[in-house]
Amino acid sequence: MNEAASKKPIGVFDSGIGGLTVVREIRKLLPKEDIVYLGDSARVPYGNKSAETIKKFGFQDANFLVKMGVKLIVVACNTVSSVALDYLKETFKDVPFFGVVEPGVKVAIKETRSRRVGVIGTIATVKSEAHKKLFPEGYEVIGKACPLFVPLAEEGMTSGPIAKSIAEHYLFELREKVDTVILGCTHYPVLKSTIKEVLGDKIVLVDPAEEVAKEVYNYLHVNRLLNGEGGNLDLYLTDIPPHYESLISLFLGERANNIRKVDIENL
Secondary structure, eight states: OOHHHHTSOEEEEESSSTTHHHHHHHHHHOTTOOEEEEEOTTTOOOTTSOHHHHHHHHHHHHHHHHHTTOSEEEEOOHHHHHHTHHHHHHHSTTSOEEOSHHHHHHHHHHHOSSSEEEEEEOHHHHHHTHHHHHSOTTOEEEEEEOTTHHHHHHTTOOSSHHHHHHHHHHHGGGTTTOSEEEEOSTTGGGGHHHHHHHHOTTSEEEOTHHHHHHHHHHHHHHTTOOOSSOOOEEEEESOOOTTHHHHHHHHHSSOOOOEEEOOOTTO
């Protein structure tokens, strides 16, 4: 085992703080790993941007983490995973990348009984059809963009009449068409109870975060890169609005102390 390499942190990035739902699962499975998280909160959301801009933002996010000396990068952002993952892998060839699209599809294939699956996500994620392309023949995949879910989550409006009304507006047409729905955005798990209320108990919700954590664990185990004495979490945000401390606790499931603001555009 390369001890120096094993002590390097895991890098995770997202367009905002939604990716902390992935960090939460990684910390459950790998409590002794150091993690560096970057949330591009100054430019959230990514899902209504062009592919060119998404690639540019994804490059800046990954470049920051590479300069922090991470041993791998989890692209927690579904939009970047859908649009720019291959580009990032080609650009940063020395760092392994893990996206969140394929893990969600794997779970959905196991869970669906009817082979009719819904994917809810940002406009860019749904338009890319990245999930749909990974399903075998014989599966019907229905994508539904829910662009207001990210600002709802970022404002902490995860339940109540406004959240439910918006969820009804987006999801009513999926209720009779699918038996499984992939949460195709890391912000959506905090809206899970509202989404579940609208879709009903018969529909299985798939959160890819748990599967991503398993893939990261397996990679580190196979390559003998597990850290046995870490556990630190450093959070970097490109903007820190006044209400973010409570929101970070909501997404992460714990209080975070090391929160710093960073400029990633001029590295």
